[in-house]
Amino acid sequence: MxxxxxxxxxxxxxxxxxxxxxxxxxxTGIESAGxxxxxxPFDDIAVEEAIKIKNEHKDLVESIHAVSIGPAKAQDxxxxxxxxxxxxxxxxxxxxxxxxxxxxxxxxxxxxxRQNSNLIILGKQAIDDDSNQTGQMLAGLxxxxxxxxxxxxxxxxxxxxEVEREIDGGVExxxxxLPMIITTDLRLNEPKFVTLPKMMKAKKxxxxxxxxxxxxxxxxxxxxxxxxxxxxARQGGLKVGSVDELIAKxxxxxxx
Amino acid sequence: xxxLAFVETSGxxxxxxxxxALRAAQQLGNPITALLVxxxxxxxxxxVKKVSxxxxxxxxxxxxxxxxxxxxxxxxxASLLKDSEYTNFVVAASAVGKNFLPRVGALLDLQPVSxxxxxxxxxxxxxxxxxxxxxxxxxxxxxxxxxxxxxxAFAPVELGSASDVAVEDVSFVEGGNGAEFVSEEIVKSERPxxxxxxxxxxxxxxxxxxxxxDKIINPLAEKLNAAIGASRAAVDAxxxxxxxxxxxxxxxxxxxxxIAVGISxxxxxxxxxxxxxxxxxxxxxxxxxxxxxxxxxxxxxxFEIVPELTSKL
Numbered sequence: 001m002x003x004x005x006x007x008x009x010x011x012x013x014x015x016x017x018x019x020x021x022x023x024x025x026x027x028t029g030i031e032s033a034g035x036x037x038x039x040x041p042f043d044d045i046a047v048e049e050a051i052k053i054k055n056e057h058k059d060l061v062e063s064i065h066a067v068s069i070g071p072a073k074a075q076d077x078x079x080x081x082x083x084x085x086x087x088x089x090x091x092x093x094x095x096x097x098x099x100x101x102x103x104x105x106x107x108x109x110x111x112x113x114r115q116n117s118n119l120i121i122l123g124k125q126a127i128d129d130d131s132n133q134t135g136q137m138l139a140g141l142x143x144x145x146x147x148x149x150x151x152x153x154x155x156x157x158x159x160x161x162e163v164e165r166e167i168d169g170g171v172e173x174x175x176x177x178l179p180m181i182i183t184t185d186l187r188l189n190e191p192k193f194v195t196l197p198k199m200m201k202a203k204k205x206x207x208x209x210x211x212x213x214x215x216x217x218x219x220x221x222x223x224x225x226x227x228x229x230x231x232x233a234r235q236g237g238l239k240v241g242s243v244d245e246l247i248a249k250x251x252x253x254x255x256x
Numbered sequence: 257x258x259x260l261a262f263v264e265t266s267g268x269x270x271x272x273x274x275x276x277a278l279r280a281a282q283q284l285g286n287p288i289t290a291l292l293v294x295x296x297x298x299x300x301x302x303x304v305k306k307v308s309x310x311x312x313x314x315x316x317x318x319x320x321x322x323x324x325x326x327x328x329x330x331x332x333x334a335s336l337l338k339d340s341e342y343t344n345f346v347v348a349a350s351a352v353g354k355n356f357l358p359r360v361g362a363l364l365d366l367q368p369v370s371x372x373x374x375x376x377x378x379x380x381x382x383x384x385x386x387x388x389x390x391x392x393x394x395x396x397x398x399x400x401x402x403x404x405x406x407x408x409a410f411a412p413v414e415l416g417s418a419s420d421v422a423v424e425d426v427s428f429v430e431g432g433n434g435a436e437f438v439s440e441e442i443v444k445s446e447r448p449x450x451x452x453x454x455x456x457x458x459x460x461x462x463x464x465x466x467x468x469x470d471k472i473i474n475p476l477a478e479k480l481n482a483a484i485g486a487s488r489a490a491v492d493a494x495x496x497x498x499x500x501x502x503x504x505x506x507x508x509x510x511x512x513x514x515i516a517v518g519i520s521x522x523x524x525x526x527x528x529x530x531x532x533x534x535x536x537x538x539x540x541x542x543x544x545x546x547x548x549x550x551x552x553x554x555x556x557x558x559f560e561i562v563p564e565l566t567s568k569l
Contacts, residue, residue, distance in 0.1 A: 020523060021386045030390065101358065102367040127504070129385050131370045133358035136326065140362025145327060145435035148355050151498070162438065167351040168273075168451070169499050170442035172323070176435035186488070186505055187498055222367035226380065227393040234530060236549040239542075243564045246536070249552045255513045255534040256480070256569065 004062035005178065007050045008117035010108055011043040011066055011081055013074040014128045021128075027227050030128075039077040041191075042123025045184040048191040049153060050121050051085040057155055063087050065115050069107055071095055075207060083194040083202035090208045094219065101133035103219050108134070109141050110215035118179035119161075124149050135183035145176035149185040257286045257378075258311070260336060262347040264324070265292055265300035270307075272452035273348035275412030277405040278307055281346040282413065283375040287311035291336065293321035293329060301423055306415035313421055318428035326356035327434025334363040335429045337400055344378055349404035357404050368402035369394055373409035387504040387527035407451055408510035408531060443497050445484075450500060453483035455513045458502055458529070459495065460487040462518020462539060462558055469495040472558060473517060476566045485509065485529075487519045503528035518558045521546025538562060 015021055016036040024031050039047075047066070054061040066081035066089040068074040078089040092107055099107070112120065125132035139146035147163035151171060154162045162175045166185045212219055240246050250256045261281040264271040270278075281288050289312040290304045297315045304313055314336065320328045333356070337345055345360070347353035349371045361368045373391070374382035380395045381403060450456065457477040463469040469490065477484050485502040486495060502509055504527040514532035519525060521537070521544055529535070530549050537550035538561050547553040554561060 015386070017524070021389050023390055030386065100367050102361060102365070105362060127387065130387065130504070132354050133361070133368060133370060136355060136358035137362040139326075140330060140359035140432070143432045145433055146355075146359070147435055148326075149351070163435075166498060167440070169449075170440060170497075172440040173438040174325075174435040175438050180435070222397050223369065224395045224397065225392050226395055228385075228390050229393075231384070231388060231391055231530070234535070234549045234551075236535065236551060237547060237553070238551060239547065239553040239555060241554075243554070243561060243568060246552055246554050246565065247568060250513075250534070250536070253534050253551065255536075255551075 003118070003178070005057070005060050005119050006062050006115060006117045007053070007064045008112055008115055008120045009043070009047055009050055009064060009066040009081060009086060010120070010122045010134070011047065011068050011077050012040040012123070012126045013037050013068060013070045013077045014040045014126055017041050017127055023228050023230060027229060028225065029228060037073070039080055040123050040126045042125060042127070042184050044191040045186070045188050046121040046123055047081050047084050047086065048189045049184060052189060053153070053155060054085065060155070065089065065117065067092065067108065067111050069094055069099055069104055078207055079199065079202050080194055082205040082207070083198040088206040088208070090210060092210050092212060092215070094212060097219060099219055100221060100223060101131050101137055102222065103217070104134050105137035105141050106217050107212060107215060108138050110217055112142065120181045122183055124183040124185055135181050139181040142179070145180040146183070147174050147176065147180065148183040150182050151185050151187040153182060153188070257343045258341050259284050259286050259288045259344040259346060260342040261288050261290050262333065262345070262353065263290045263292050263300070263304060264348060264350060264352055265294070265296055267296060268299040268303060270300060270303050271348070271350070272412060272449055273350040273407040276407035276410040277346055277348040278413045279410040280372065280375055280403070280405040282309045284344050284346070284378050286343065286378070289314055289342070291333070293332065294324070295319050295322055302418060303415065305418040305421050307413050308416060310421055313423045314426055315423060316426045316428065320428055320431065323437040323440070324352040324356065325434055325437060326359050328431035329356045330359040330363055331431050332429040333360045336426070337364060343400060345400065345402045347404050349406050353404045357402060361402055364400070366398045366400055366402055367396070368404065369396055370404050371406045372403050373406050387523060388530065389523070389527070406508060408508050412452070443499050447477055448481065448483045450483040450485055450502070450507050450509060453509070454511055455480045455482035456485045456502070456509055456511045456529070456532070457482045457515045457517065458485035458487065458519060459490055459517045460519030461489040461493060463490065463495060466495045468559070472562045476515070476562055479566050479569050480513070487522070487525050516546050516550070517562055519546055520544045521549065
């Protein structure tokens with residue numbers, strides 16, 4: 001490849017995937033007090049993939065920069081990315097404000113310009129708002145090629161990147177030259193746990209703190225959440241004792 | 257006021273997810289312009305004419321739109337929306353729709369609303385967040401509202417008799433810096449499409465291996481003319497293809513009948529199937545969370561129960 005690869009890794013701090021979120025009393029948001037937060041699982045896959053690319057193409061990858069937009073505590077997940085192998089990082093401190101994908105993309109575009117990144121790898125969606133938009137929007141703002149829902153990434157010797165993507169009913173392969181954006185799907189890799197010594201070492205790696213104003217971007221909300229509510233509860237739990245009873249019950253329910 | 261609806265096609269047919277997206281478009285209450293793209297677009301025009309409330313059909317037949325590459329499709333959609341009478345843009349939340357809709361948003365400085373499950377008004381929608389654990393009612397302040405539609409939440413539109421709808425051809429709009437299509441591999445199946453099937457039989461880790469998965473699940477699915485689904489654990493273990501995965505990160509389905517075989521029922525899986533009308537769970541672990549959402553549960557050995565069920569149906 002003619003030019004060096006500078007990877008940007010946007011990572012989001014989200015409520016841990018194993019927890020069932022609780023809606024607050026005013027029905028405006030999710031209870032966050034005393035709740036465990038983690039790196040968005042899809043972003044964790046993105047971090048793993050960046051490190052893998054760097055290990056397989058040592059001469060090619062110049063740098064890996066992780067960035068997170070969130071409260072001061074989002075530093076914790078930047079430290080994880082650093083421990084896994086990112087070189088440097090930036091926290092865009094927005095305190096507890098929710099930032100919509102369009103604004104996230106504008107902020108990330110500004111970060112891309114600062115870092116001169118030419119490969120951006122991020123999760124296909126965050127498991128809190130489940131929007132599945134940021135990668136595509138950022139690609140649109142930058143006018144870069146995009147390869148979403150990646151299940152395999154291959155860097156060719158002719159400076160192109162081939163990505164196998166999950167689509168409805170199968171897979172599709174697309175090819176592009178850098179700069180480009182890749183969003184990750186579950187099957188791309190299996191993220192490893194970080195060891196404590198690596199976490200300790202990561203404390204010495206650079207973590208720059210900025211505010212959105214520093215990037216010349218303002219946070220403007222386009223969507224108003226009028227209400228947040230639990231989905232209708234199912235009346236489950238009935239058990240039968242045999243296949244015959246099961247069939248009888250299904251007939252009664254007019255399910256067969 | 258009008259709605260622009262993107263219609264995905266397969267040969268001369270509208271895809272099932274687009275039929276559902278058109279239902280959401282009808283619920284917005286304004287005249288609908290249907291947009292079809294690619295070399296096959298014209299072939300599906302006759303079918304689109306059979307959908308009520310379609311006021312106009314726009315096609316763009318450039319081969320550049322084949323495979324719905326987002327870098328190509330987005331500039332076309334953006335050019336149609338820009339300074340137009342369209343107050344809404346609607347697309348299915350399919351792999352295609354999810355891929356290009358946000359890119360259109362970026363080009364027009366609009367914030368799309370993903371995966372709606374209910375139309376409240378032309379600017380207000382309900383959408384699931386947190387893997388379906390919280391339903392958000394969202395109001396958009398944008399001048400034009402872009403939405404993607406979760407197909408399991410909207411019944412497909414019926415096709416009536418064809419009406420006389422004007423068809424306009426628009427030329428190719430210069431695309432962005434794009435990726436190129438190399439190849440695709442669609443898993444061929446005799447079974448109905450997972451996303452739109454009336455009955456789904458799903459297998460989980462309890463089926464032990466691929467041979468058992470096929471041996472236990474296939475005959476039951478055949479008997480019920482059902483689509484086959486799977487839990488993430490079954491996919492990860494290699495029992496079946498990933499395209500069959502039901503859950504937060506796979507397909508979201510809402511069939512009339514969902515039979516979960518050897519599936520424990522992790523939150524992520526429940527997110528993909530808990531809107532089924534009737535849920536049946538068969539599992540040897542009576543504590544499995546799947547039983548708490550199942551209308552009918554049967555505790556026991558799936559290797560005995562399922563063949564017996566198949567033979568007695």
